Amino acid sequence: MLFAAALLIGSIAVTPPAVVHAKSPTTNVQFGMAWVDFNADGKADYCSDWSSTELRCVLSTGIGLGQRITGFNQDPGYQEGRAWVDFNGDGRVDYCRVVAAGGKSLSCTLSNGTSFGSTYTSGGLDPGWTAGQAWVDFNADGRADFCRVIGTWSQKVQCTVSTGTGFGATYTSGNIDAGWDAGRDWADVNGDGRADYCRVVSSSKLQCTLSTGTGFGTTFTSANLDGGWDDSRDWVDFNGDGRVDYCRVVGNFSKSVQCTLSTGNNFGSTITSAAMDVGYWVTRGWADFNGDGRLDFCRITNALGVCTVSNGSSFGVTYSHPSGNYSYISGNGWVDLNGDGRADHSTVEEQTTFYLSTGTGWGGPLISPPPSA
Template sequence: MGDFNGDGRADYARLGGTYAHLFFSNGDGTFANPVHYYPAGWNFGNPSPWKTIVGDFNGDGRTDYARLGGTYSHFFFSNGDGTFSNPVHYYPAGWNFGNPSVWETIVGDFNGDGRTDYARLGASYAHLFFSRGDGTFSNLVQAYPPGWNFGNPSPWKTIVGDFNGDGRTDYARVGGTYAHFFFSNGDGTFSNPVHYYPTGWDFGFNASWPTMVGDFNGDGRTDYARLGASYAHLFFSKGDGTFSNLVQAYPPGWNFGNPSPWKTIVGDFNGDGRTDYARVGGTYAHFFFSNGDGTFSNPVHYYPAGWDFGFNASWPTMVGDFNGDGRTDYARLGGSYSHFFLKQ
């Protein structure tokens, strides 16, 4: 997912072992379909152990992507016409993350220079890669504070956003009763506030409480939420490492289970500058349009007769602004066709 040709509309791609099928949005529900063949000898397998990341790594306004290996990464810098340039980023000697890898990968603009960076997160430190825009990267190591050890692989959920609103990407490792934050200073160092949840709030260390991020009150700072079966816990950032702790009760009779078979999607579906979300089921979706104060309006989107996607992962879901109208749309992807839902 991304804007690969820089026209302001969301595009997407399906990645194979030696080539990729690209879908460039025309804005009306149709797509141009270039095929991108990888350089000779590049074969990532399908299914692939290579991690894929997406961002604007050279800062030209077009989405690029990369396939990450154990000791190096293959980058694909978009030329805007369905072709890509292909720099290779070799890690410093001795840096080996494995392939497949237990190291969690995050992307963002950690130094605020307009180019996407990335990081590989370990138990007690992180490897940071700050993009120079030409396919090379500064390679930094961020040691966590003494005693902070998240394991590798880790049971801690990782979230990414600009939690203090300074234009640089931050991240957090989210546990059962508190979260460790990493506010970027822009130079590869981070400040480390800890957000303790109110007494009695314990989400455990499993996937039964989905976590989502967004700017739910539209103040320019990233917030986050933990979603339960019949209510959600909201954490609105104050910008200093502290958060307002709110509870959003779902309408009577709405129960998604915990753990839940319902897919969660996030975006600004009504274009008001505040993040909304939805729980997506087989034949309809429950929407939560943020009012900005911790409350939400709750429209229900029923699919056309005969459209049933079930409650499993066989129909992947993606979100983006496919028609460029400033509102988030979504789609369900099938084997030979896709169902699109463009906001009217």
């Protein structure tokens, strides 16, 4: 989960604010929708590929949603491979996707902050398997590149880099074990600012292949461990050292959360929470609830929005607020609405509701019309 998404989702940050939304297992932007920073003001905006004909971003005011920005979208791209990421390194997220041009190609439409701008499209290429596709910073230049797994019996990983005004070189690894679909991610495991390829291999091991910026380098592998439930596997920075760790839900009737720490060139200790309610999987996200640089485990459970904080070497206090809405997957987000560096909680259905994090609890709720209004 590398970009807010940014993945995310993401685990290395090219977009400035801490914007993390709940996940779908098939696409890092939930069918073209994401909480991201469209205008580089440090606040999370709600962007979507609206009805596959229009790009739409509704800007955050810090206390709700305000101005709507729209742009015509000729080709929204395949559902998998869509992402809102910073393609040209200006701090604003752009809309990138895989399109059916020249066979299959990459395409990115830029944000100007107040409108949508130029679109850049690559030549034909192999976009790879959907499990393992990601828009991440492969070479640490601040721009989002497109990485993926290619091949059938003999698999490799490949990254096509952004030049900011187009697409440049493509770098390909040697043959590797690409791992199980669940748990594949591009994340910075050694803290050098470049996205590495990490995955779960065999039945119970972790493996990461490092990016050199112009190719692929060392691969290191963990000892046997519990890989956790498929829908819970995340590569996130649990202890705030700039290196992503491997976190997941383990257990059957009694569930816990585990994080195995990265040492930069190997895997270290595993930290296990007490038994807890791990929530509805579609609402889970790792986000910095209290602004300390460590990602906390957030989710909706039993009509409560809940975050359990990371202390770096253990799991700490759990903070909750009432929240009955978990049906609209793309609207459930753990996002920084007001730019204070702490992840707030959004839900979207008949209205948009925000609960603001205070770092030691929740404020709000703040109510806005839904982004589609």
